[in-house]
Amino acid sequence: xxxxxxxxPRRKRTGKSSRRDRFLREKYLxxxxxxxxxxxxxxxxxxxxxxxxxxxxxxxFKGIMKSPWVGFLWFKQFFQSxxxxxxxxxxxxxxxxxxxxxxxxxxxxxxxxNEVRHRWFQRIAQTISYLPHFISMVIVVGMLxxxxxxxxxxxxxxxxxxxxxxxxxxxxxxxxxxxxxxGIWQSAGWNSIVYLAALAGIDQQLYEAATVDGxxxxxxxxxxxxPGILPTIVILLILxxxxxxxxxxxxxxxxxxxxxxxxxxVISTYVYRRGIASGEFSFGTAVGLFQAVINFALVVGAxxxxxxxxxxxxx
Numbered sequence: 001x002x003x004x005x006x007x008x009p010r011r012k013r014t015g016k017s018s019r020r021d022r023f024l025r026e027k028y029l030x031x032x033x034x035x036x037x038x039x040x041x042x043x044x045x046x047x048x049x050x051x052x053x054x055x056x057x058x059x060x061f062k063g064i065m066k067s068p069w070v071g072f073l074w075f076k077q078f079f080q081s082x083x084x085x086x087x088x089x090x091x092x093x094x095x096x097x098x099x100x101x102x103x104x105x106x107x108x109x110x111x112x113x114n115e116v117r118h119r120w121f122q123r124i125a126q127t128i129s130y131l132p133h134f135i136s137m138v139i140v141v142g143m144l145x146x147x148x149x150x151x152x153x154x155x156x157x158x159x160x161x162x163x164x165x166x167x168x169x170x171x172x173x174x175x176x177x178x179x180x181x182x183g184i185w186q187s188a189g190w191n192s193i194v195y196l197a198a199l200a201g202i203d204q205q206l207y208e209a210a211t212v213d214g215x216x217x218x219x220x221x222x223x224x225x226x227p228g229i230l231p232t233i234v235i236l237l238i239l240x241x242x243x244x245x246x247x248x249x250x251x252x253x254x255x256x257x258x259x260x261x262x263x264x265x266v267i268s269t270y271v272y273r274r275g276i277a278s279g280e281f282s283f284g285t286a287v288g289l290f291q292a293v294i295n296f297a298l299v300v301g302a303x304x305x306x307x308x309x310x311x312x313x314x315x
Contacts, residue, residue, distance in 0.1 A: 054286035074286035083270060088245075091266040094252075095244045097180050103240060105188040107233060110195035111225055115217065129189025141254040144182055145169060170259040179255060179264075194236070195229050202228040234312045242299030245291045267291060 023030065049064075054074060056067040078084060109129060116122040132140075147153050148168035155165040168174050202224065210220045249268040256264035267287060275284020299314075307313035 051285060051289055053282045054289045056282055058282040058285075060281075070282075074283045075290065077283065078287050078290065083265070086262070087265060087267045087270050090263060091245055091247050091268075094176060094179065094247050094266065095240075097176055098183065099237070099240055101180055102184050102187070103237065105184045106191035107195055107229070109188050110192040110199060110229075111221060113192065113196060114199045114225065115221075126189070129192065131189070132186040133190035135186065137248075137250050138254060140182060140186055141251065144178060144255065148174075148178065169255070170257060172260045172263045175256065175260045175264045179251065183251075194232060198229040198232040199225060230310075231312050234306055234310060235314060238299065238302045238306055238314055241302040242295050244298050245294050 052064055053067065055069060055071060056064070057070045057073075058064065058067045113122055113125060116125070145152070149155070150165050150167045152168075154168070158165065168178065206224050207220055210224060215223070245267060247266045247268060249272065252264060252266055252269055253272065256269065271284045271287045274280050275287065303313045303315065
């Protein structure tokens with residue numbers, strides 16, 4: 001009886017061949033990335049070529065390459081501008097107030113919705129809280145005007161109690177509360193989706209064990225729910241810190257007026273007035289580059305701090 005030949009030694013697959021085989025198996029998944037990659041290349045990376053004009057006295061008639069170099073002239077003009085510190089202060093304060101008041105709002109809403117046991121009520125509450133996200137920014141500001149203008153709803157109630165009319169929209173001290181408050185109303189529901197998804201991933205046995213041990217809802221929230229979504233909170237907080245010098249241009253532009261420049265004028269609106277409306281494209285690009293560099297430094301710094309303190313980071 002002839003014995004079967006002993007099997008020869010298997011060849012070890014090299015790293016290149018295994019990666020190639022894996023790529024071939026997942027080729028259709030990789031194809032799904034192509035539209036996103038193309039979008040970023042066309043709209044995010046290709047326009048970086050235009051950053052050159054921040055160091056030039058750009059003229060549309062001469063083009064980017066033929067325009068004369070001026071070095072850091074536009075940066076110096078911005079730093080020496082009489083409005084520089086006002087713009088920095090207003091931009092940072094709006095972001096700081098956003099982090100203090102608007103950032104926790106979706107977390108609190110998600111924790112509250114997660115405790116609702118009646119699914120029908122939870123769905124209705126979620127739908128109502130999501131709806132403002134889909135309202136156009138122009139309509140949102142229009143609603144603010146209808147509520148807080150001289151002839152608005154708020155002043156109509158003031159008349160009932162014999163109080164004088166106040167145009168809240170031209171009060172510098174009220175711009176930030178109106179901006180932050182309307183932002184919470186518009187975005188809290190939509191932003192809570194991320195935290196609700198994180199809460200859904202927490203093992204329910206942890207809650208059952210805590211109930212058996214006699215822990216109430218507050219202790220369960222503090223010791224189970226919050227630690228469970230802490231990585232998500234930290235990641236989103238780092239991203240928010242990274243946009244500290246960016247404020248939504250559209251809403252500020254629609255809300256502000258010369259009477260509220262003292263507290264409402266931010267870097268993006270100043271760049272629009274001088275860089276686009278006045279045709280100083282090089283100046284506007286220089287300020288935009290300054291914002292990008294500072295925001296990048298803030299992201300890196302916040303990420304490193306988070307990694308050292310809590311071992312949670314973006315990379």
